[in-house]
Amino acid sequence: xxxxxxxxKQAGVSLAxxxxxxxxxxxxxxxxxxxxxxxxxxxxxxxxxxxxxTLARGASNVIGIVVHDLTDPYFAALADGAMRAAATEGLLVxxxxxxxxxxxxxxxxxxxxxxxxxxxxLAGSRVADPxxxxxxREELARYQEGGGRAACVGQDLLGVDTVAPANRQGAAELAxxxxxxxxxxxxxxxxxxxxVTAADRCAGFREAxxxxxxxxxxxxxxxxxxxxxxxxxxxxGAEVTCxxxxxxxxxxxxxxxxxxxxxxxxxxxxxxxxxxxxxxRDHVPALTTVRLPLKDMGARALELALNEDxxxxxxxxxxxxxxxxxxxxxx
Amino acid sequence: xxxxxxxxKQAGVSLAxxxxxxxxxxxxxxxxxxxxxxxxxxxxxxxxxxxxxTLARGASNVIGIVVHDLTDPYFAALADGAMRAAATEGLLVxxxxxxxxxxxxxxxxxxxxxxxxxxxxLAGSRVADPxxxxxxREELARYQEGGGRAACVGQDLLGVDTVAPANRQGAAELAxxxxxxxxxxxxxxxxxxxxVTAADRCAGFREAxxxxxxxxxxxxxxxxxxxxxxxxxxxxGAEVTCxxxxxxxxxxxxxxxxxxxxxxxxxxxxxxxxxxxxxxRDHVPALTTVRLPLKDMGARALELALNEDxxxxxxxxxxxxxxxxxxxxxx
DNA sequence: ACCCTCCCGGAAAGCGGTTTCCAAGTCTGC
DNA sequence: GCAGACTTGGAAACCGCTTTCCGGGAGGGT
Numbered sequence: 001x002x003x004x005x006x007x008x009k010q011a012g013v014s015l016a017x018x019x020x021x022x023x024x025x026x027x028x029x030x031x032x033x034x035x036x037x038x039x040x041x042x043x044x045x046x047x048x049x050x051x052x053x054t055l056a057r058g059a060s061n062v063i064g065i066v067v068h069d070l071t072d073p074y075f076a077a078l079a080d081g082a083m084r085a086a087a088t089e090g091l092l093v094x095x096x097x098x099x100x101x102x103x104x105x106x107x108x109x110x111x112x113x114x115x116x117x118x119x120x121x122l123a124g125s126r127v128a129d130p131x132x133x134x135x136x137r138e139e140l141a142r143y144q145e146g147g148g149r150a151a152c153v154g155q156d157l158l159g160v161d162t163v164a165p166a167n168r169q170g171a172a173e174l175a176x177x178x179x180x181x182x183x184x185x186x187x188x189x190x191x192x193x194x195x196v197t198a199a200d201r202c203a204g205f206r207e208a209x210x211x212x213x214x215x216x217x218x219x220x221x222x223x224x225x226x227x228x229x230x231x232x233x234x235x236x237g238a239e240v241t242c243x244x245x246x247x248x249x250x251x252x253x254x255x256x257x258x259x260x261x262x263x264x265x266x267x268x269x270x271x272x273x274x275x276x277x278x279x280x281r282d283h284v285p286a287l288t289t290v291r292l293p294l295k296d297m298g299a300r301a302l303e304l305a306l307n308e309d310x311x312x313x314x315x316x317x318x319x320x321x322x323x324x325x326x327x328x329x330x331x
Numbered sequence: 332x333x334x335x336x337x338x339x340k341q342a343g344v345s346l347a348x349x350x351x352x353x354x355x356x357x358x359x360x361x362x363x364x365x366x367x368x369x370x371x372x373x374x375x376x377x378x379x380x381x382x383x384x385t386l387a388r389g390a391s392n393v394i395g396i397v398v399h400d401l402t403d404p405y406f407a408a409l410a411d412g413a414m415r416a417a418a419t420e421g422l423l424v425x426x427x428x429x430x431x432x433x434x435x436x437x438x439x440x441x442x443x444x445x446x447x448x449x450x451x452x453l454a455g456s457r458v459a460d461p462x463x464x465x466x467x468r469e470e471l472a473r474y475q476e477g478g479g480r481a482a483c484v485g486q487d488l489l490g491v492d493t494v495a496p497a498n499r500q501g502a503a504e505l506a507x508x509x510x511x512x513x514x515x516x517x518x519x520x521x522x523x524x525x526x527v528t529a530a531d532r533c534a535g536f537r538e539a540x541x542x543x544x545x546x547x548x549x550x551x552x553x554x555x556x557x558x559x560x561x562x563x564x565x566x567x568g569a570e571v572t573c574x575x576x577x578x579x580x581x582x583x584x585x586x587x588x589x590x591x592x593x594x595x596x597x598x599x600x601x602x603x604x605x606x607x608x609x610x611x612r613d614h615v616p617a618l619t620t621v622r623l624p625l626k627d628m629g630a631r632a633l634e635l636a637l638n639e640d641x642x643x644x645x646x647x648x649x650x651x652x653x654x655x656x657x658x659x660x661x662x
Numbered sequence: 663a664c665c666c667t668c669c670c671g672g673a674a675a676g677c678g679g680t681t682t683c684c685a686a687g688t689c690t691g692c
Numbered sequence: 693g694c695a696g697a698c699t700t701g702g703a704a705a706c707c708g709c710t711t712t713c714c715g716g717g718a719g720g721g722t
Contacts, residue, residue, distance in 0.1 A: 049709070
């Protein structure tokens, strides 16, 4: 590999001068030398060794993002938003996927800490297990003690800057909207009980129904993915006229289940989701859902993480109910 | 930040010993010292500085993946496959997104080179511009000269290990299958002419029709995304009974266009795509397409890149025609 | 003309690890 | 009981770059 020393030698200058020319410095270098160095670097095909730079500078230009599953469009959108924001700051992005294993999440924070990344972004729901959350908090705290910065998209459980989707309120608004259409008997495909995002959405929905004086919904737990929605849909009681799946991907699974059983949506049963995943906007029937500005949230989380010292910030992001054809008005 | 020296001091041992205990070495360290070092590291919350390790070892444990767009499920699947494979090898992943800008792609190779990543994976179609391809090749060659490894998913145009989806053959098989159902008048929503993947799929389709003695299809160029499919669908001639969109996402756009216009699929017109994107499997009507094992391809590309020296490998990956309800049999 | 800045080039000290090379034990086998 | 082979701990060189500190020369004010 070509080193800076090779370049300096070839250009007949010192290491210091070569460094100043090639890797941005506040100091000026005379035009003649500057040209010689640049030419030498070009001829030799010099590429700075960033590991060495990081070590010498004591700061890297990499950030880390930890997501559960990149093939889940929810996380893809979040990550994409953060990556665009990172790109505008000239930062590189390291991505880790946990596949919903909290231990993996902790391990990634540790690894990213070891990498001395500038910031760590944690995307995705926390789990309700205080032991796990506690260990993650510790790991993050250690990282931050060493000057690392961190932010999270999801629940404010980690003591770091947080972009928090208003899951409860979004679900509540959705419930009110659906009730406004005349529905009274609901089911919630609620996902795993320990997943805070799922639990919050479910709770917000239930509370709103309660406030409206409507009967409590049938709550069906299961996996937080397409197949979870599919399976859960098959357990929905006959009296239910409207099903709320706590995310869009589950809602699509539920729609598939109904389609296979010959149950018409929305004629026989209405279905709503949450997130407004872009890739699913062309689904038929079009999904009623709560829109979350995922890309912005990812970008915002990065901004928060990078912003200089100030008290820990928690930003609520409101969702917007989007009524589409998967839901019908009861006469 | 806690350094190895701090740990060594606290444990009362030398730097060398501390290093050997904490960061895997071939050499043994006595149980007593080992315990002391481990305890000290734990108490202090030591995290090795990977930049320093990379520098000292001359090898990093990071790989780079360059994709066009993470929110495109095609790339998400590819990246996910590669990331899983990387995780089993204990490698970290750096992801760059180019948003289909070839300059960005080159820039990323340069940056990843500077990072001295172990391997670079380039995912996604090449463009037919020899100048751009040439510069990318050069950049890759430089990287490889320095001991870097590279592989690509797409066309064998870069002189590196390649996992090449059999776009021509897949499209040809699809054409034959569709012709077998009695279709004779086709349109191809062909994407951008300079995009090799799109061009290959289009060409394979046309050639197969030609061999069957069928009339040449109407070819409509446009963007390679959902909106491109939507727009192109509106230009399809009235005589056409079957539309081939060169990827699934475009096909979904086309379906949306037809739906809006009240054209029934498959009754009035049949539509087929390419890729068999998982997220779209629940689309209605279910999309006839050519299945590509995207995750495997991503994983395989990483394997190829990591494998020790041997001649450059090019592996064809066959697609499998999947007939679903978006296509009807002509009577 | 002289003194004081200011500017620019180079030498060298780190940054935080790894690893080679020594030296001092500790085991063996006879 | 002792030479020789192993094992284990430490000192120090080194990885490639940044940056401080110095010194010499040019420019400017009086």
